[in-house]
Amino acid sequence: MIAVLLVVVLLVVGAIHWYLWKRLVKDTTHSRRARVTGSIVAVLLALVIPVTLALSRALPLAKQPLVAWPGFLWLALMFYLLVTLLILEIPRLAIRLWQRRSANTPATAALEPVPAGEALPSEAPPVPPAPTEPGFDASRRLLLGRSLAVTAGVLSAGAVGIGVYQAKSAPNLKRVPIALKKLPASMDGFRIAVVSDIHLGPLLGRSHTERIVRMINSVDADLVAVVGDLVDGSVAELGSAAEPLQDLRGKHGAFFVTGNHEYFSGYQEWVDEVNSLGVRVLRNERVDILGLDLAGVNDLSGEDVGDGPDFGKALDGRDTSRPVVLLAHQPVQAHDAAKRGVDLQLSGHTHGGQMVPFNLLVGLQQPVVAGLGTVDGTQVYVTRGAGFWGPPVRFGAPPDISIVELHGA
Structure with a gap:
């Protein structure tokens, strides 16, 4: 293969x-x-x-x-x-x-005036072809x-x-208001700092993480959600680069779900490492946040190693009168989330296309490329991510950290 x-x-x-x-x-x-x-x-x-x-x-x-x-x-x-x-x-x-x-238009010959009283010749003399510049076609x-x-x-x-x-610049801080019908009045204005696709690796290191942590902490969010693709390498190679995540501040904690790149980089050791930094990894599970269910599922790539998403485990048996916000790396996972009544899914993965017009191809595989959309009745917000993968280039899709503000509908 x-x-x-x-x-x-x-x-x-x-x-x-x-x-x-x-x-x-x-x-x-x-x-x-x-x-x-x-x-x-x-x-x-x-x-x-x-x-x-x-x-x-x-x-x-x-x-x-x-x-x-x-x-x-x-x-x-x-x-x-x-x-x-x-x-x-x-x-x-x-x-x-x-x-x-x-080039194919025939030249028009200038006719000599005919003196008065003389008859026109029955056949005009042949008109010589217009002179052409040598090499005209080749030079043009x-x-x-x-x-x-x-x-x-x-x-x-x-x-x-x-x-x-754009790729090397600081991510944009985006304020994104989203209405949830079941949101308790006491949670109106609840802010979730959403960051994805940090992509620590050979071209993005510790200073990149430090800048992201500094920007998130500056907004004093109620909760921090890191929705996958943190690394492109092993803990031995990138543990030091990820270490600043231990300084993330959210009033109700910081949470993480795996992305597809974690499964290329030794997902189990990264799950342990991220947990050790004080960022809780939600592995097909949910937690209660002030009357809101915050759930997280593994990335689809985990299916290849027996660690795929389990929506039943994460969402079944909950109180459906409570709103549920799901962290899932890929927007396409919203099709399964919608079947279980998820109110809002927070995702990354797409990079917003990273390099226009590549976003048109991404749209063939993912239902939402960037921003807020709806999939089968479930709201889906997709951040463009804070890093890049492959070329250190982001054209028409600048990096962002999104501050999602929840409001009652």
Whole structure:
């Protein structure tokens, strides 16, 4: 299975780089030397991505940034070059059609005036073809190719530059009022600080955690919810980076549920580690918070190791007159939550798409990509997350920490 996946990845990467070579090298060069140089660069860049993916797992965490930064930045730039060039295929086609139509339009001959009294000749002399500039088509094609390549390059580099700035910037603090019909009057204005997808790893370390903790503590929330994808690595590698979580302050505690990346990173040791930091891990269970049921279920990825979500265990047998807020990493889990009358589900996972227009693809797999939505009658709020995965780029989907304010309906 892994071998098949590797072959598919290599074929896709190869096809994308062939297209980029055609548009950025073949269409923009005329000398053999320039084309050979560009071809070599294209091949090397095509190898960067599989090498980065392989070494990012094989190297010690401390050395992974050496390959992660250049490799993932090229991945992001490649993505935007592909998207931009595909969009530019429309004006490219229009210009080529216009040029072809102009080239095929017959020249109009200027007729000599006929003196008065003379008859027009029965057959006009043949009109010689209009003179054409040598190499007209080739030079126009080269100019068009270079113009569109420069446009794609500038737009793509700009998107990646902005995206890196957003990814490395402090998350936005978002105030999100949400109405719950069953909310006790005494809990009106109850605030839950929701953070997800912190993604501690080779490119995000202890200072990233410290900033998140500092921002959450600054709002003095009633409760803190960390809804999965905390880490991309083992406790031995990232325990120190996660340690600042012990300073999280919530009047009624801080809670955590597993995300899919915990199951790639040794989920059991991370469950123990997070609990030891004073952040309670809700594993298919619920707790009472001032008359509100706060429940949490494991991520869907846990099913592969016998640790999947169990909605029955977490939600069955409760008092249905009380409101229930569910912590679940993936928005798609709301379909099961709705069957058990969950009033509000808090999720992450999507990163808001992380890099527009990738959000359109995420929307094919998740019912809510970012913000507040409704799934089968259950309200679902999805935070964009505070970190990133893969490319250190967030374009059109800035990171956030959401302060959900509960109000009676």
